[in-house]
Amino acid sequence: MSIPKELHYSKEHEWVKVEGETFRIGITAHAQDELGDIVFVELPEAGDTIQENEPFGSVESVKTVSELYAPLSGEVIEVNEELDDSPEFVNESPYEKAWMIVVKPNDASDIEKLMTADQYQAMIEEDE
């Protein structure tokens, strides 16, 4: 499973991409592979706030529902509405087409709490 080096990772299998002042968030290739065919993505709205380690939405596969946990706290400034009609992007392109939200963080230094690609890789391998 691909784990791009330039991204940051949470224990709940979200990736975070730093884009200047804002962070773009999605779920990892490993996460979508574990879930199987994604058929539904539920996301917050622009203007909502998200709280670190609290659910901010959910993804549903044919079989199960999984919560999305916020890797950090902040305000949602953009939401990928394309996932409403094309939830399969999460399987096909987890790091590109299936970004989920863009957040303005309360504290940009929170990014330091997340894992590097190598650390995330090690965590997945440990789980298996």
Add this chain to the structure above:
Amino acid sequence: MKDLKQTPLYPLYQKYQAKVIDFGGWALPVQFDGIKKEHSITRNAVGLFDVSHMGEIVVSGKGSLSFLQQMCTNDLSLIKPNKAQYTFMCYPNGGTIDDLIIYQLEEQKYLLVVNAANHEKDLNWLLEHKQEDVEITDMSKHYVQLAIQGPKAQQVLQKITEEDLSEIGFFSFKQDVVFEGVKDQALVARTGYTGEDGFEIYIQSTSGTVLWEKLLESGEPDGISPIGLGARDTLRFEACLPLYGNELSEAITPIEAGLGFAVKTNKPNDFIGKDVLHKQKEQGVTRTLVGIEMIDRGIPRHEYPVYDGDTCIGFVTSGTSAPTLDKNLGLALLDKDFSEEGTIVTVKIRNKYLQAKVIKTPFYKKG
């Protein structure tokens, strides 16, 4: 996965990239190549399922017919050897112990195929009520059950046997069927759990892997693929075939689940649960199983509550994004006042109240 029970096919799962999960104490493949893809292969071509976790119990002896008539709701006197029947075992209060298929092997000998999760419970229930002139033998460990399902099931299976499969009607079977290159003979029945044409095959455990490989090989030009339990569930769901634990349970009677066709309260014999089930048939039930389609965006799931305004009127028994129909559908056990087609109800999905409407079942019928 070490402590889980395995079917004789288990050693082959890895070869076909199965994702194996704990399914009620069994290590079984939830998917091979993806649930949606496997679902579509079964609808459009042919799929092969390992369902050896199902229990097989043989009931024989002089008293076998009268014993099973007492234990089960359907009228077993209506079938004859080489025919099968869908039936239920119920408690005196009408709650469902299990749904099962009974295959009549010969006069005074029946094969009961029961759900894996209920296997022990069923066996004990039968033994508790056993009469002297009846023998009950648990054969589960000795059988592999493979299901080959889909519009091309017959043409694939026909390639490896001389037996004319077109002679086997729906819910009928042949015994002692010989497959090329397979040591043991098999029972081949035109039954299934997908809403498609197809067969269920019972064979000695020792021939299981050989038959599995043979079917995948001979079906390759027809696009055969191994199918996991995930797609088995979405396939049965679209066809509105009940799943024990969802549509049926100890707290749900077959009449409430809309399966009265397999409850023959007028058969000559008494049977366990008859009083309650007869009353439900005559006087109607207070709740009934219906199909729902989401109007708002959301997927109904097992046990989500259903409302009319502030009043809870029932719950979802099964639900998913139906792959063939591309709709978010559910089966729900609702107060009968809300069972009419077109009725608008509200499903509570996590913290949201979302609209759905009652629609006709089954959702899918083969073309």
